[in-house]
Amino acid sequence: xxxxxxxxxxxxxxxxxxxxxxxxxxxxxxxxxxxxxxxxxxxxxxxxxxxxxxxxxxxxxxxxxxxxxxxxxxxxxxxxxxxxxxxxxxxxxxxxxxxxxxxxxxxxxxxxxxxxxxxxxxxxxxxxxxxxxxxxxxxxxxxxxxxxxxxxxxxxxxxxxxxxxxxxxxxxxxxxxxxxxxxxxxxxxxxxxxxxxxxxxxxxxxxxxxxxxxxxxxxxxxxxxxxxxxxxxxxxxxxxxxxxxxxxxxxxxxxxxxxxxxxxxxxxxxxxxxxxxxxxxxxxxxxxxxxxxxxxxxxxxxxxxxxxxxxxxxxxxxxxxxxxxxxxxxxxxxxxxxxxxxxxxxxxxxxxxxxxxxxxxxxxxxxxxxxxxxxxxxxxxxxxxxxxxxxxxxxxxxxxxxxxxxxxxxxxxxxxxxxxxxxxxxxxxxxxxxxxxxxxxxxxxxxxxxxxxxxxxxxxxxxxxxxxxxxxxxxxxxxxxxxxxxxxxxxxxxxxxxxxxxxxxxxxxxxxxxxxxxxxxxxxxxxxxxxxxxxxxxxxxxxxxxxxxxxxxxxxxxxxxxxxxxxxxxxxxxxxxxxxxxxxxxxxxxxxxxxxxxxxxxxxxxxxxxxxxxxxxxxxxxxxxxxxxxxxxxxxxxxxxxxxxxxxxxxxxxxxxxxxxxxxxxxxxxxxxxxxxxxxxxxxxxxxxxxxxxxxxxxxxxxxxxxxxxxxxxxxxxxxxxxxxxxxxxxxxxxxxxxxxxxxxxxxxxxxxxxxxxxxxxxxxxxxxxxxxxxxxxxxxxxxxxxxxxxxxxxxxxxxxxxxxxxxx
Numbered sequence: 001x002x003x004x005x006x007x008x009x010x011x012x013x014x015x016x017x018x019x020x021x022x023x024x025x026x027x028x029x030x031x032x033x034x035x036x037x038x039x040x041x042x043x044x045x046x047x048x049x050x051x052x053x054x055x056x057x058x059x060x061x062x063x064x065x066x067x068x069x070x071x072x073x074x075x076x077x078x079x080x081x082x083x084x085x086x087x088x089x090x091x092x093x094x095x096x097x098x099x100x101x102x103x104x105x106x107x108x109x110x111x112x113x114x115x116x117x118x119x120x121x122x123x124x125x126x127x128x129x130x131x132x133x134x135x136x137x138x139x140x141x142x143x144x145x146x147x148x149x150x151x152x153x154x155x156x157x158x159x160x161x162x163x164x165x166x167x168x169x170x171x172x173x174x175x176x177x178x179x180x181x182x183x184x185x186x187x188x189x190x191x192x193x194x195x196x197x198x199x200x201x202x203x204x205x206x207x208x209x210x211x212x213x214x215x216x217x218x219x220x221x222x223x224x225x226x227x228x229x230x231x232x233x234x235x236x237x238x239x240x241x242x243x244x245x246x247x248x249x250x251x252x253x254x255x256x257x258x259x260x261x262x263x264x265x266x267x268x269x270x271x272x273x274x275x276x277x278x279x280x281x282x283x284x285x286x287x288x289x290x291x292x293x294x295x296x297x298x299x300x301x302x303x304x305x306x307x308x309x310x311x312x313x314x315x316x317x318x319x320x321x322x323x324x325x326x327x328x329x330x331x332x333x334x335x336x337x338x339x340x341x342x343x344x345x346x347x348x349x350x351x352x353x354x355x356x357x358x359x360x361x362x363x364x365x366x367x368x369x370x371x372x373x374x375x376x377x378x379x380x381x382x383x384x385x386x387x388x389x390x391x392x393x394x395x396x397x398x399x400x401x402x403x404x405x406x407x408x409x410x411x412x413x414x415x416x417x418x419x420x421x422x423x424x425x426x427x428x429x430x431x432x433x434x435x436x437x438x439x440x441x442x443x444x445x446x447x448x449x450x451x452x453x454x455x456x457x458x459x460x461x462x463x464x465x466x467x468x469x470x471x472x473x474x475x476x477x478x479x480x481x482x483x484x485x486x487x488x489x490x491x492x493x494x495x496x497x498x499x500x501x502x503x504x505x506x507x508x509x510x511x512x513x514x515x516x517x518x519x520x521x522x523x524x525x526x527x528x529x530x531x532x533x534x535x536x537x538x539x540x541x542x543x544x545x546x547x548x549x550x551x552x553x554x555x556x557x558x559x560x561x562x563x564x565x566x567x568x569x570x571x572x573x574x575x576x577x578x579x580x581x582x583x584x585x586x587x588x589x590x591x592x593x594x595x596x597x598x599x600x601x602x603x604x605x606x607x608x609x610x611x612x613x614x615x616x617x618x619x620x621x622x623x624x625x626x627x628x629x630x631x632x633x634x635x636x637x638x639x640x641x642x643x644x645x646x647x648x649x650x651x652x653x654x655x656x657x658x659x660x661x662x663x664x665x666x667x668x669x670x671x672x673x674x675x676x677x678x679x680x681x682x683x684x685x686x687x688x689x690x691x692x693x694x695x696x697x698x699x700x701x702x703x704x705x706x707x708x709x710x711x712x713x714x715x716x717x718x719x720x721x722x723x724x725x726x727x728x729x730x731x732x733x734x735x736x737x738x739x740x741x742x743x744x745x746x747x748x749x750x751x752x753x754x755x756x757x758x759x760x761x762x763x764x765x766x767x768x769x770x771x772x773x774x775x776x777x778x779x780x781x782x783x784x785x786x787x788x789x790x791x792x793x794x795x796x797x798x799x800x801x802x803x804x805x806x807x808x809x
Contacts, residue, residue, distance in 0.1 A: 657710020
């Protein structure tokens with residue numbers, strides 16, 4: 001940012017100074033061209049010849065710019081040299097005006113000429129200090145030798161046409177003659193310096209400043225040529241347009257100094273450092289100038305020797321020619337030396353190249369041998385890749401296909417099911433899943449042998465493939481069970497397909513006897529949106545088909561939990577659409593009542609897991625069922641008050657979750673579970689792992705996965721201080737929040753090794769204290785609204801909900 005600000009300020013300053021100097025030069029041009037009075041012209045030339053160089057001096061010193069770093073020496077002095085050139089010219093004009101106007105001296109006072117000649121010396125010094133690209137030493141010497149040739153040629157022509165006539169001119173004093181001769185000599189040095197700048201290559205960062213400097217020096221040289229001729233002929237008068245050339249020179253040089261100072265004062269500016277040897281290719285005219293001036297000078301010498309010229313001109317020309325010959329000899333000696341150096345380098349390069357060629361030849365032979373080996377290895381690799389592809393194809397078939405039936409296996413089915421469920425939910429198209437089970441297959445195997453049973457499975461698999469669409473996937477799910485995945489089929493289309501399959505199997509002629517299948521169907525929906533739920537719903541429908549007599553298709557959508565369940569033995573008839581009615585079904589299902597199992601076959605799995613837990617921890621006997629009754633009563637109250645929307649899926653999650661909430665205790669050491677006192681910190685860490693253990697265990701039973709939210713999160717706290725995940729507030733599942741209440745209620749109402757049972761009133765006070773900390777505060781009033789008598793009745797209810805427990809028994 002600082003660099004950009006400095007650049008902007010420098011640009012504004014440059015254009016301001018350029019406008020001032022250009023305006024003054026144009027004003028002088030107008031007066032010198034249009035004024036009829038010679039006195040006005042002379043006075044204008046005198047005043048402008050002092051004012052314009054002084055302003056150029058100020059511009060060159062860059063008023064308002066930053067200081068230049070001392071690290072840029074000797075380049076640092078360049079703006080000062082350019083400014084001093086304008087200043088010394090202004091001083092010369094002051095002396096000239098003083099001598100001619102106030103002392104009425106000679107037309108060209110010698111003190112003023114000294115100042116003018118000093119300006120030329122400073123111009124040459126500026127050319128030598130000018131930033132150029134670094135070049136090789138040999139190239140610098142050759143450039144200087146070419147400069148000597150150019151200088152000798154220019155001096156020869158200047159001697160004949162300018163210096164010589166000035167020396168033989170008798171109308172001037174000695175110093176005037178010397179001064180008039182010195183101007184062409186210094187002009188020659190300026191031209192040689194410009195030639196050196198062009199030959200060596202310019203620093204492109206100073207491109208604009210270089211253009212201004214060169215233009216100013218060219219104006220000076222042209223003005224001096226005309227001035228010398230006018231001085232010889234004594235026709236020069238102050239106030240002529242010739243004076244404008246020197247004012248323009250000072251203006252251009254001052255602006256050039258301003259640009260140089262602005263560039264050098266930029267933050268981070270550095271000189272170009274030589275890295276290796278720079279090769280600067282000069283312009284063609286710069287290369288050809290020495291070769292043009294040498295023969296031109298020879299022709300001039302021949303012309304002068306044959307013409308009518310003064311001896312002093314001839315002798316001076318011969319001296320210039322002598323210096324020209326010496327300069328040419330020096331140049332050629334340097335060229336021979338450089339060519340010898342280049343020849344030696346070239347010979348070394350050829351020697352290195354020869355060695356490299358030999359190395360390359362050896363490497364080429366080695367590379368050819370390696371190429372042959374690589375081709376052999378590539379051939380072997382290609383053969384191995386072909387074998388590997390064939391093997392992979394076989395392995396893929398083994399990994400994704402059932403070896404007996406040729407259908408997709410269980411793994412391939414699960415992968416495809418997850419993909420199809422994702423696409424169905426993303427694109428909102430229907431998806432149906434069917435589970436098929438061969439009826440009385442075990443009897444078939446027992447009566448006719450396993451080979452006959454295998455043949456039945458192969459025949460049914462072939463019938464499935466022939467009776468389904470190309471987009472459907474038929475798979476062997478396990479044992480005598482098959483699965484059929486039907487994308488883009490709604491329940492009506494799926495039922496038609498499955499009825500056709502059932503009828504084809506029932507009418508197919510098997511070897512020994514008639515075989516039928518029972519089929520359960522589920523369709524993706526808001527209540528059945530995951531692969532696990534689709535399998536669970538289809539499995540429930542399949543069990544229903546079995547319980548209803550087999551050889552039929554049952555859709556999970558037709559199963560209504562509100563169907564009254566009449567338990568054998570007669571006394572209980574509950575509506576499964578309510579939490580308490582669903583609790584009766586679960587309680588009966590745990591006792592393996594067929595009427596309940598036809599609606600909730602997963603109760604058999606839950607009963608097995610609870611029986612295993614009771615064997616390990618006898619103190620839990622009856623606890624899971626009691627907490628299930630508590631949870632359902634609490635859910636019933638939430639439903640009645642409208643606090644929670646108790647959907648069928650939430651009832652299932654709450655019921656099975658309450659039953660299995662502590663099933664993870666199977667993975668806890670028995671000595672921890674039966675520890676008679678308060679847990680130690682190590683025991684606490686171990687017991688807090690049981691939600692994760694229980695979740696991993698239940699995941700192995702797809703029909704029970706709805707219980708996972710309760711199993712995992714019933715120990716989370718409302719303030720985020722619970723375990724295992726530290727969930728907080730509404731992030732805790734609703735069913736888990738209900739079980740958290742009733743689990744704590746059951747614990748406080750029971751005798752514990754480290755604390756006796758609390759009264760109902762004490763429990764209510766404890767609940768109030770922990771609302772918003774451990775419990776959901778929004779459910780507290782609903783929990784407290786349940787009468788104490790209801791809790792007492794549920795506590796003493798018999799295990800299967802068929803009546804009250806006979807306490808005496």
